[in-house]
Amino acid sequence: MSPAPLLAFLGVTFLLPGVQTLNCQWGTTEIVRNVSQLPLTWTSSQTACEINEGCQETLLLIENGPQVSLVLTKGCTAQKDQEAKVTEHRAGPGLSITSYTRVCRHRDFCNDLSSTVPLWAPPSDTVPGSLRCPLCFSNDDCPQNGPQQICPAGYTHCYNGVVKFIGGGIASNLRVQGCMPQPGCNLLNGTQLIGSMDVTENCSPRSAIQTCNRGTMLRIAAGLSQKPVEWTTNQEENCNPGEVCQETLLLIDVGHKSLLVGSKGCSSPQRQDAPTVFIHSGSPGVLVASYAWFCSSILCNSAKSSSVLLNSLPRPAASAPGSLQCPVCVQFGGSCSQVSNFIICPNGTNHCYKGDIHTRGGGVSATLAVQGCMPESSKSLLKEAQKIGIFSVNEDFEGKTKDPLPPSSSAPAPYLALVAGLGLPVAFWCGGFLLPVKSIFP
Incomplete structure (x- = not known):
């Protein structure tokens, strides 16, 4: 040769x-x-x-x-x-x-x-x-x-x-x-x-051992609601008897900056026939959307990018600017008070949102600080949701009394924690993923 x-x-x-x-x-x-x-x-x-x-x-x-x-x-x-x-x-x-x-x-x-x-x-x-x-x-x-x-x-x-x-x-x-x-x-x-x-x-379990891809992901950058990013991991885990695989994405976009946090791993069973995409809060104002999938075959939590979420999101037309100005910010594990920028909000918004989304489960334990523009019809981003896929969530915003987090149903896993001094954009992964295989038989 x-x-x-x-x-x-x-x-x-x-x-x-x-x-x-x-x-x-x-x-x-x-x-x-x-x-x-x-x-x-x-x-x-x-x-x-x-x-x-x-x-x-x-x-x-x-x-x-x-x-x-x-x-x-x-x-x-x-x-x-x-x-x-x-x-x-x-x-x-x-x-x-x-x-x-x-x-x-x-x-x-x-x-x-x-x-x-x-x-x-x-x-x-x-x-x-x-x-x-x-x-x-x-x-x-x-x-x-x-x-x-x-x-x-x-x-x-x-x-x-x-x-x-x-x-x-x-x-x-x-x-x-x-x-x-x-x-x-x-x-x-x-x-x-x-x-x-x-x-x-x-020879111990009564049923076959379930194996799942495992890992957590954090991205903070502009445009995460428009352009898909890679979502691969490099670890696997054997689940406890009766558990299934899960993968969950949570997207928050305040306009000039967005945050995407993801989790793959084992979970207690959930009733779900197909992947679920949910828009918790949409245009005009802060976008909050999620993707969740629970499945029971080996390494079935194998989405390779955030397109599994983005492909289901509507593409809103550009809104004309209004007269309201609001600070905008999205932070992982920190406060918005010293890093907020002001923008002119689009038509259809009439007040400024400031709150925290406490997130726990699937290897993630963090508070997501959010500021942005909100329409008159909404005060809450999550509409009282307490579960998003594997994540247990609790929203605490101005004018609302903070409630305790519901118990997490996730299996024990290393936590995705704030790393001081991270610049933007931020990317952080840990976990496991296996490439697809092809039969050599016709």
Whole structure:
């Protein structure tokens, strides 16, 4: 392979000697098939890697009586080269686990495994025993009255656990029920890493472990109600039994400046069929709007930008200036008294708003100070709302007695706190997000 071009301009190409990049096969898939369908074959997509990256492929087969679960990932990696390796993590009969791993750099598309042949051997005849166990591979809960299988002779235990895969573009919980020769939660035989994937198992929860993206975001800048900003995170968390994933955005725009605070993580269940966008206070005057989504599939709180909120907001026509002048300000965790600017309010407003929105939950604990123009029909920005997605909120404005915050239903999480001396615009994230993956099977 020739050195990679560094720059091409006006027909002239400059080369950086010795620097090469690889093209690799790419994709991920998770499927369940009958053992009678083995061996399986596939084709994959392609991707260009970064400098010094190699090609990787990780294939995992879990056989469970008449069924087999296949987990496969291909792509680029910074890991060092590794010859093709087949590992038997647990031998059959009954539940068995075998893997194939490889990292290479000697040519383009060297991660070219295209079938399960290196891992597969025809099953040997087994003598049936007297134990019957449920038969299940599922990314959700196993059915209460699902199919059963007759275990091999000498087997004494029915396995019931959740195997979690993270890495190489895979993020999955696989519920497994099948036959084991001894009790215990040790299907993986102590294995914690298979190629590009971290693997763990848990036999305690009654239902599959929920995994959610986790993090908080704060932005303070002009125009956040018009131009979307990135909303990605880099951490995940396992939820407590019965919890779901959530993502919440709260936007406050006073005109010359706006504030956006967001949260992703686990939450107690909420009744919600689709994401909800709500305009608490709108034009003319201070805009307050929110987005909230509660969902129950793995890493489903995966919005990538604030467009999930902005795309649902109306675009008000420009208002003619009125005669009222008001101080305008929006602050995270501070006071507006020394930082307010005065503006001429638009027609349709007749008084100045000054108040605080106390916000707690989803890793956020802060007071949002707001000043701006308000129409005659409104005195409150939140209209007595006490919950906005994961956030518990309480509005305290001039002329209103401060009420205590309602209890927060969020799971414990690190708090997003004021950082002294932050300039504008401000951006602050902590948390986790996983890129989407694509099946390599048609």
